[in-house]
Amino acid sequence: MNNLVALLWSAPRLWRYAAIAVLLLLVYLLGLAALSAPASPSGVAAWWPAAAAGVLALCLARGSERWLVAVLVGAVSVASNLSGGRTLAVALGFGLANALETFVFTAIFARENRPAQLDTVRDVLRFAVAAACGAAAVGVVAAGTLALLTGASFGAVLFSALPSHAFAVFTLVPLALTRGRPGRAERRLELLIQIGFVLLVLGVAYGPGRSLPISFLILPLLTWAAFRFGIRVVAWELCLTALVASGFTSMGIGYFTSAGGTATTATGSLVHLFLITYATSVLLLAAELAQRDALLEREREVVHALLDLNRQKDDFVSSVSHELRTPITSILGFAEELEDTDLTHEQARFTRVVVRNSHRLAQLVENLLDLSSMSLRSDAGPVGPVDLRTLVTECVEELTPQAHSTGVTLTAEFGDGMLTLQSSASDVRRVLTNLVGNAVKFTPAHGRVWVGCTADADGVLLTVSDNGIGIPPSDVERVFDRFYRSASAESLPGTGLGLPLTKGLVDRLGGTVDLQSDGRTGTHVTIALPRRAAPAPARDSSAVTAGM
Incomplete structure (x- = not known):
């Protein structure tokens, strides 16, 4: 979901120009409204929301259009100042200041080849720097204008104008630069509850009769919004917080007012700086969380794509x-x-x-x-009684001719105890055939292969040992990967599928495989099978993709 500026940026030129015209009209109307409110003792409006409208107008302009729109912002600002009762000289100075502010902001924050946005931590940092530089530009020009024309204190005007404009930009502009994310149905009730708490805390922290410094109580709620609802909700709640806090303070209500219940000269500026700090901190947190969520979503998409690719391959x-x-x-x-x-x-x-x-x-x-x-599928074949003594004997008999043809001695040994299982006979036979066949193939002439079968407390142990060429220790961890062949097996025919297949069959039977080899004196494989075939553990996505 794109933000408002991005939607208008990609709209037809006529629509974009119409949006710029509406924003210029807002610059005039908001400027006139700010001038109709009581001004600060320095002669500067206590809050200048027209700065946000001018910044957004330039954000919609492309290329060389920005020079023209900046001039128009200045001209409209001159008109609103004249309509508000200021002299022509002061109006011209303030118009220049407003035009310079919008141009400085967009030169730092908005790129010419793409719409402005607040999606990442880098975007928020660049936004904060742009707002600060733009406010500094308007503060210096406005302070210089009043100092030259009316003899006002340069420092007092600067201290009033800078937070007044920065506050407007930080409060209003993010509403058009942040984009929402698809809402989750299960979080709608949570969002309503969270908004209710925000309204309650705003009334408690900034309302009438509050003399305790508890304005920080809103921060946990804004953090809650950042974690659960996204950066757009954070931007709206920051705007609400700013409007309530500054509104109550301007009316002489709340902790930031003087003991007599009036707003002091520096009160408005201090409140603005306080809320700008809040806005920067919470927007940075929300942007970081949005980046994390986007990364996790891309990872989920990649995992699903790999799983789908693996299914297609199978x-x-x-x-x-x-x-x-x-x-x-x-x-x-x-x-x-x-x-x-x-x-x-x-x-x-x-x-x-x-x-x-x-x-x-x-x-x-x-x-x-x-x-x-x-x-x-992860379930074993048909389960029934399996006599391992008979199964091992048959396997050895079947592979003895192959062993004798290569000069290898193949023997079987059985321990005491019950050597029967409730398992899949076909899967157990395949495991034995693969392991014994591998042992015979990789054992040189005059070598030996032993097959053992013993009972233990949990089930039965099948062992296949040989004194063949062995497996290098560095390859032992990878021999169960599909199509992998160790260095010692490269000179012999094979596909690298026997051991992976064996491992999969044993997992399906609920057993375990342990392979030991020093790469010189042969290989020893132990299969532990339960008395009753257990379901295989769920295969995770990493295991699936690793076998591709």
């Missing part, structure tokens, strides 16, 4: 893998049939290569499908 992998499964099965089936026919020695060698690589490709497709399915 869908793509699953779809492609399914499409590959049928032709690979056909190739493998016909190649195995071809092996049983009368072939020459060279033809038989070619056929064995086709069969071997078809098996590798089929295994890769299965791994991809399993990983994709684990990303889409």
Whole structure:
């Protein structure tokens, strides 16, 4: 949601010029209203809200238009001062002062190629500097004018004019430069309650009969607004606070008045400086919180985009893998049939290569499908009684020919106790097959692989140990990342999906995986499985994106 200045800045030129004309009319009317109120002893209006209208008019001007609008602000100010009863010389001096103030402010704060705004801490700091410099410019010129023409005290006029104009800019201009944020339905009642407290505290702190210095009570409520409702609500409540405090003080009511119930010469300026300090502090806080909220919102959008991208990736992998499964099965089936026919020695060698690589490709497709399915669902397969003694024995028997072909000894050992679980037999079998197959593949000739199964108080421990090439300690933390291959495995065929798949299956069964290796004397993997398969923990967004 854009602020008012941004909306008018981007509007058609005719609308923008019309808005500038309305603001110039406000400069005249507000100037006339300020002059009709009792002036300070220095001869300067106690408050000059026309300064805010002039500043906003220049904020709507683009490029060289600002010179023309600044001249028009000066001319309108001269007219309002003349209508208010001031002499032509004083009116001209004050007109020059007002034109200079608006130009100095916009030269510091507003950029020519984009609309002015109060969104960030930098914006608020630049706004404060611009308001201070503009007020200083108008104060010096106005004080010089009255000192030369009427013999007034330069210091007294400067001290009155500077806070009078700065107060108007700090109070009114942020209303048009801040933008709101979408309101939350659950906070509407909270906002009404907060506004009620603001009105109550304003009456208590600045109302009649208050002689205690309790004006600070409004600050916690403004801080509440900054944290919960955004910078625009803060700007409106600051404006309300400023109007109530200065209004009561100008009427001789409240703590800032003298003991006799009248406003002293310096009272108005002190109140203005006090409220300017409040405004700067709370606007800075609100801007910082707005920046934080915007950053968090962008982070949420990025996380949602990454999650969506991850889902698309899983869908793509699953779809492609399914499409590959049928032709690979056909190739493998016909190649195995071809092996049983009368072939020459060279033809038989070619056929064995086709069969071997078809098996590798089929295994890769299965791994991809399993990983994709684990990303889409976290529950285990069908749960039933699983006899680990039988399952381990069958796994060792199936992989013994592969181990013997490479000169590796494969054995199984069983401990005492109950070696049965209520779990998914297919998932446990896949875990064992992956771990034992990996151990056999990475163990050189004449090496050994041990598979152990023991019971403990919480469930069952499955161990797979070998005296193969091992994994470098620096790679141990990453071996469960998808497609990651340690330096010791680069010379051997593989895809880097076996251990990530194993980890996902064990997580799905509610178990844990512990892998230990020194990179020289082999690898030891321990799987702890509960007696009854537990639901896997929820996957957070960081874990999802890390596996992409």
